[in-house]
Amino acid sequence: MRFDNRLLDEIRARLPLSDLVGRRVTWDRRKTQPGKGDYWACCPFHQEKSPSFHVDDRRNRYKCFGCGASGDHFRFLTETEGLSFPEAVERLAEQAGVALPAPDPQAARREKKRASLADVCELAARFFQGEFSAPRGETARNYALKRGFKPETLGEFRFGYAPDSRDALKRFLALKDVPEDMMVEAGLVIRPDDGRPSYDRFRGRLMIPIQDDRGRVVAFGGRTLDPDGQPKYLNSPETPLFHKGTMLFNAHRAREPAFKSGQAVVVEGYLDAIALWQAGIHHVVASLGTAFTEDQVLRLWRFAPEPVICFDGDAAGVSAAHRAIDRIFPVLKSGYSFQFCFLPDGMDPDDLVRKQGVAGFDAATAAAQSLFEAVWDREISVARLDTPERKAALEKQFDDMVATIRDERVRRRYQLDLKVRLSNLFFERSRQRRNGSKDQAGFSAAPVRQSVPDTPLFGTERLFCGLCLKYPDLLDRHVERIAGLPLSDALHQRFRDALCRLADRSLETPVAELEHLFDDSLHQLVHEFTVNAEGASRSASFSALVQRFPLLKSNPPEDFVEAAFLHFLDVIELRGLEAELESEMAQAEEDLDEALWNRMRALTQDLGRRREECARTEGELAERAKKLRTASGTADLEALAK
Structure with a gap:
């Protein structure tokens, strides 16, 4: 939705910026002059001891003279809570008592349909929760307990169970007067093309609701409880409510903690995300079993400027991280990137937290590689540089990747970084061959410390x-x-x-x-x-x-x-x-x-x-x-x- 400038100005005029910002900072009494609309505080966007963050109520602007952050009411809300611009406008309009324009009829019809489908998903979530607590949910409960999930966690994430029955959910929804077409459209029931009766999509699975930014249930993820069952994880299909390429599991819970900490962690599975959340790592989200998309990358940057991708340490996890790299490269922009944490082989984030605690997990993510280093290691680990043709092939591989970066400034920086790095690598490998060195790290031993030359400056x-x-x-x-x-x-x-x-x-x-x-x-x-x-x-x-x-x-x-x-x-x-x-x-x-x-x-x-x-x-x-x-x-x- 597009908002008229007059509407935005009215919201700003009715809601003093200092009131909004004052919920997150403590004003410095020595420098602040409320009568002049002049407020100072320590910046909420970076750590500092002396107040350099200024709010001017007369101009409806804030600016930090330390880190450079600046903006208005709406920018402050999007930067501190991760809201989209329309969400920020809606929130502030409600606080300011400003009525928003009614959506056009077509948009209203679409929203009504989505709301109806969300109601169906909510009914399904309640059904699955009831089955989880019932006698036939014992296997699902035992699995959840084996994974170490506490009762409060099971309740917060609304764990459920889909009975191993052809149409248990379908019959439940029918009793609630839900038309079969809506069950199908919500992704809960499958209707065969050959005319056979429709049946439940999820059967015999531990069920985890997937919620949107508002916390509404819009889809489900189901883990099989049969050791031989396939697929191991099954997500809802694409629906008018659920778009795998734009959503992140646990985003609505992680958004504010991520902004407060300036950090975001991305894991592969929703059970890993839940385990980390239970351990106290609340700035965690999970991908939904698909390769990263451009929309997901951009959404993650609203959580933190450099989210840490922490996938399983096995070959599949490393491969998934490498696929993510290729999706990230085109949309890189100044000040925004990703880091990569590769766990020891065979260990997932849940294992790490259980064995080493939050401190062990924090240490692992603190040692994460930059995107540049992850790309460099990926390509160098399989490169042979013993001939000019192979050196040229490696350089072309890097050139082709960097060429996909749309931001000219970032692209140019990668080009120069790689030129310097490749020049140094090629020289070192050539010198190793000349000297018969066995050093394979790409660098020689540390040089002997020399006295400082007596030259000016x-x-x-x-x-x-x-x-x-x-x-x-x-x-x-x-x-x-x-x-x-x-x-x-x-x-x-x-x-x-x-x-x-x-x-x-x-x-x-x-x-x-x-x-x-x-x-x-x-x-x-x-x-x-x-x-x-x-x-x-x-x-x-x-x-x-x-x-x-x-x-x-x-x-x-x-x-x-x-x-x-x-x-x-x-x-x-x-x-x-x-x-x-x-x-x-x-x-x-x-x-x-x-x-x-x-x-x-x-x-x-x-x-x-x-x-x-x-x-x-x-x-x-x-x-x-x-x-x-x-x-x-x-x-x-x-x-x-x-």
């Missing part, structure tokens, strides 16, 4: 190199400026030149032909930034970079990272101008003429201006850095370039 230049590696989109956007940067260290200069060559869009040269760009010394520099704190090869960790730039631990907004990156470029360029002026002054001692004097004066003026700009920017960034610190604390911008 060594730490800032090193930090610049690491940021180019971790954020190749910064390299891509500012490549012309970076290419002319006056770096004082020769190794940094060569590293910069190699990265700029890889980022050059005009080059169509395959990465395998550019592996010579990274010799031993540059390879060691890549290695320095892409090992974890223990020195093991884990290329996504960037712990050395984080040590130089501690604020990265708190995952600061990309606009802050870019502002800091540009500041470091300013500092390096400023040092280059100072060196240029020193050279001019040395020349002036021997031969000062009017042209040289004018150049020196212009340089001096430019230096003064640039120094003032750098000092001002550094102060602004340092102030923002303080607001971005996590509770554990990280360094100020002033302490970064060491």
